[in-house]
Amino acid sequence: MAMPASEIEVLIKTAFPDAQITIEDLAGDNDHFAATVISEAFRGVSRVKQHQMVYAALQGRMGGELHALALQTAAPE
Amino acid sequence: MNNPVFAEIQAQIDASPVLLFMKGTPLFPQCGFSARVIQILKHAGVPFQTVNVLEDPEIREGIKQFSNWPTIPQLYVKGEFVGGCDIITEMYQSGELQTLLADKGITQDAA
Numbered sequence: 001m002a003m004p005a006s007e008i009e010v011l012i013k014t015a016f017p018d019a020q021i022t023i024e025d026l027a028g029d030n031d032h033f034a035a036t037v038i039s040e041a042f043r044g045v046s047r048v049k050q051h052q053m054v055y056a057a058l059q060g061r062m063g064g065e066l067h068a069l070a071l072q073t074a075a076p077e
Numbered sequence: 078m079n080n081p082v083f084a085e086i087q088a089q090i091d092a093s094p095v096l097l098f099m100k101g102t103p104l105f106p107q108c109g110f111s112a113r114v115i116q117i118l119k120h121a122g123v124p125f126q127t128v129n130v131l132e133d134p135e136i137r138e139g140i141k142q143f144s145n146w147p148t149i150p151q152l153y154v155k156g157e158f159v160g161g162c163d164i165i166t167e168m169y170q171s172g173e174l175q176t177l178l179a180d181k182g183i184t185q186d187a188a
Contacts, residue, residue, distance in 0.1 A: 047164050048146075055147050063147030068110075071163050 003066050004030055008058070015057030016041050026070075034070040043075035050074075082139035090153045093126035094183055098140050099150040100131050107131060110162035111150045117169045118152075122185040123178055155181045 005023040012021055012035070019039040026032040035054075042050045050073040055062045062069060090096055095118070101107030103115050118125050130137035130149055141147055144158045152159045154177060159165065168174035 047167070048158060048160050051160070051164065052145055060147075063141065072167070 003061060005033060008033065008035065008066070008069070011059065011061075012037055012054060012057050015053070020076075026068075031066075032068040033066075034072075036072045036074075038074050038076055040075060042073050045075075047073070080139055080142060082135045083143055086136065086139055086143050089128055090156055093153075094155055094181070095123055095125035095178070096153045097125055097127045097150055098130055098136070098153075099127050100129070102129055103127055108149070110148070114150045114152060114162055114165050117165055117174070121169065121175060121178060123183045154178065154183065 005025055009021050009023055012019060016037065016039040018041070019037050021038075022036040024034045026034055037054055041053065045053070051071055054071060054073060058066065058069075097111075097114060097118065099106065099108075099111035099114065101111060103119075106112035106115055115127075128136065130140060137149070140149065140151060144151055146158070146161060148161050150165075151161055152165055159174075159177065160168070165174060168177070
C-alpha cells in the first residue's frame with residue numbers, strides 16, 4: 001500500500017508533459033503525499049475536472065495503493 | 078447509470094441541499110479528511126446532512142463511480158458535486174465556498 005513519489009511523478013508527467021510537478025512525502029512513509037501540478041492542460045477547466053484528470057493519469061491507484069494525495073492543480077500564471 | 082446503487086445515491090443527494098458523503102459521523106469522523114470538511118461546514122455555519130459510507134459498502138464503492146472521484150469525503154450542494162477535501166479546503170480559504178453556498182440559497186443557521 002505504498003508508492004514512491006518518483007512513480008507518481010512519472011505517471012503525471014506522462015499525462016501532462018508540460019507540467020511543473022512538486023511532490024512532498026508528508027509523513028516519510030511513501031503513503032501520504034501532497035502534490036502540486038501546474039499545466040496548460042488545466043486552463044479554463046473546473047477544479048473538479050482538473051483533479052479528475054490527474055486521478056485518471058494515476059490510472060486507478062488513487063484511493064487504492066495511493067491512500068492520501070493532497071492535490072493542488074492550476075494553469076500557469 | 079445502470080448501477081442500482083446510483084438511484085439510491087441520487088435520491089440521497091436530491092433529499093439534502095448540502096450533503097457530505099464521509100467516513101464516520103460529524104461527531105465521530107473516522108478519517109482526517111472527513112473531519113476537516115466537517116470543521117469547514119461548521120465554520121461556514123450552514124445546515125448539512127451526512128452519509129456514513131462505512132455503514133454501507135455498496136454506497137462506499139458506488140459513490141466513487143457515481144462522481145468519477147476516487148476518494149471520500151465528497152460534498153454535494155443542490156445536487157452538484159463540489160469536490161473532495163482539497164478542493165473544499167481551497168474554496169473555503171478563498172471564500173468561494175461561502176459564495177457558492179450563498180448563490181445556491183443555502184443560508185446560515187440561526188444558531
